[in-house]
Amino acid sequence: MKALNNKLKKALNERKKQHRYRTRRITKSPQQIEMQVDNQNVISFCSNDYLGLANNSQIKQAAIDAINDFGVSSGASHLVNGHSIIHHQLEEELAEFTGYPRAILFSTGYMANLGLCQALVEKGDYVFEDRLNHASLIDGGLMSGARLQRYLHNDVSSLKQKIQKVDNTSEKLVLTDGVFSMDGDIAELPALSKLCKKNKSWLMVDDAHGFGTLGETGKGCLQHFSLDEKDVPIYMATLGKAIGTAGAFIAGSEELIETIIQKSRTYIYTTAMPAAIAEATRYSLHIIQNESRHLNNLNNNISYFRDCCRECSLPIENSQTAIQPIIIGDDYETLQISQELFESGFLVTAIRPPTVPEGTSRLRITLSAKHTHEHIDQLLGVLCKLIS
Numbered sequence: 057m058k059a060l061n062n063k064l065k066k067a068l069n070e071r072k073k074q075h076r077y078r079t080r081r082i083t084k085s086p087q088q089i090e091m092q093v094d095n096q097n098v099i100s101f102c103s104n105d106y107l108g109l110a111n112n113s114q115i116k117q118a119a120i121d122a123i124n125d126f127g128v129s130s131g132a133s134h135l136v137n138g139h140s141i142i143h144h145q146l147e148e149e150l151a152e153f154t155g156y157p158r159a160i161l162f163s164t165g166y167m168a169n170l171g172l173c174q175a176l177v178e179k180g181d182y183v184f185e186d187r188l189n190h191a192s193l194i195d196g197g198l199m200s201g202a203r204l205q206r207y208l209h210n211d212v213s214s215l216k217q218k219i220q221k222v223d224n225t226s227e228k229l230v231l232t233d234g235v236f237s238m239d240g241d242i243a244e245l246p247a248l249s250k251l252c253k254k255n256k257s258w259l260m261v262d263d264a265h266g267f268g269t270l271g272e273t274g275k276g277c278l279q280h281f282s283l284d285e286k287d288v289p290i291y292m293a294t295l296g297k298a299i300g301t302a303g304a305f306i307a308g309s310e311e312l313i314e315t316i317i318q319k320s321r322t323y324i325y326t327t328a329m330p331a332a333i334a335e336a337t338r339y340s341l342h343i344i345q346n347e348s349r350h351l352n353n354l355n356n357n358i359s360y361f362r363d364c365c366r367e368c369s370l371p372i373e374n375s376q377t378a379i380q381p382i383i384i385g386d387d388y389e390t391l392q393i394s395q396e397l398f399e400s401g402f403l404v405t406a407i408r409p410p411t412v413p414e415g416t417s418r419l420r421i422t423l424s425a426k427h428t429h430e431h432i433d434q435l436l437g438v439l440c441k442l443i444s
């Protein structure tokens with residue numbers, strides 16, 4: 057045992073030397089703007105709680121009421137006896153909200169992406185992925201056993217070159233983030249959709265960061281581009297980000313959802329999410345449809361942040377979304393800036409390879425509906441002094 061642990065220790069030390077060692081900070085408050093983290097009070101600029109709903113009192117009450125009615129654990133998988141009427145209603149409401157015939161819940165987004173790939177492709181088929189796709193999409197492609205090809209980031213001609221080389225008899229699946237999670241830019245869905253239709257390929261978009269935040273009423277990246285289910289046959293989104301709860305869903309045709317129920321191991325062999333989480337999600341969807349102020353605040357903060365960055369010449373990227381990275385490049389320097397921000401009372405995570413490509417370490421700043429202009433002013437005041 058000692059020898060084995062020594063081997064691990066050596067590898068861990070190697071990581072530390074490369075400034076790639078990952079550690080966790082401990083929070084003592086709910087997910088909100090003002091947080092207590094590692095015993096320090098900080099203003100958070102790194103959450104995915106874009107609409108500020110993670111600690112919403114009405115959503116919490118919905119969960120509490122459902123716990124009283126349904127208990128805590130769902131107790132079994134959806135296919136045994138864990139699929140409650142609340143899960144079922146939520147699936148129907150998600151289908152209705154997104155404009156697809158059916159929707160199906162998963163316990164996490166990671167599992168949804170693995171399950172989708174498994175349901176649709178196998179050895180001999182092809183999966184095409186944007187180079188900057190989320191790790192769960194890449195892993196889904198790899199685990200399916202299909203041949204995985206990665207095209208240049210958001211470059212439809214790069215995909216076209218690859219997809220046209222494939223014979224017409226193999227199944228083809230194109231996977232893309234809707235909003236790229238570390239860059240904040242939006243996938244070129246209209247062009248991707250056209251290409252996929254022409255080449256008889258499935259197109260699946262993972263809208264983890266767009267669902268709730270993009271489009272006029274927060275329906276996500278399809279609404280942003282005025283596309284519908286005929287343009288993007290498979291839509292996936294997570295519930296732990298803007299929605300403020302947990303889990304994920306896939307929306308698509310009747311046949312697609314039934315195929316997932318038959319074949320996706322990450323759907324079949326896992327316990328259903330607690331019914332209370334499903335009920336909280338129903339309430340969150342209700343809020344998103346009835347209270348536009350959350351989305352309006354977020355959009356106002358995105359514009360304000362970008363205007364202020366331009367004024368003080370901070371190097372922002374081409375992102376219209378809540379994800380506003382500032383690329384530093386060097387791993388160590390990025391960590392230093394993140395640490396100095398923390399000591400000044402701001403929580404902004406340093407994102408390093410392999411999460412992002414080599415040489416593009418960055419501060420991943422995320423905005424929320426709950427930030428005030430003062431919060432943004434304070435952050436940028438410190439950041440301008442640290443970067444220049």
Ligand SMILES: *Cc1c(COP(=O)(O)O)cnc(C)c1O
Nearest residue numbers: 164165166190192237264294303
């Ligand atoms: C967060 C995220 C996931 C994973 O979702 P979880 O519910 O956290 O497992 C998948 N895809 C993208 C693009 C994400 O950002």
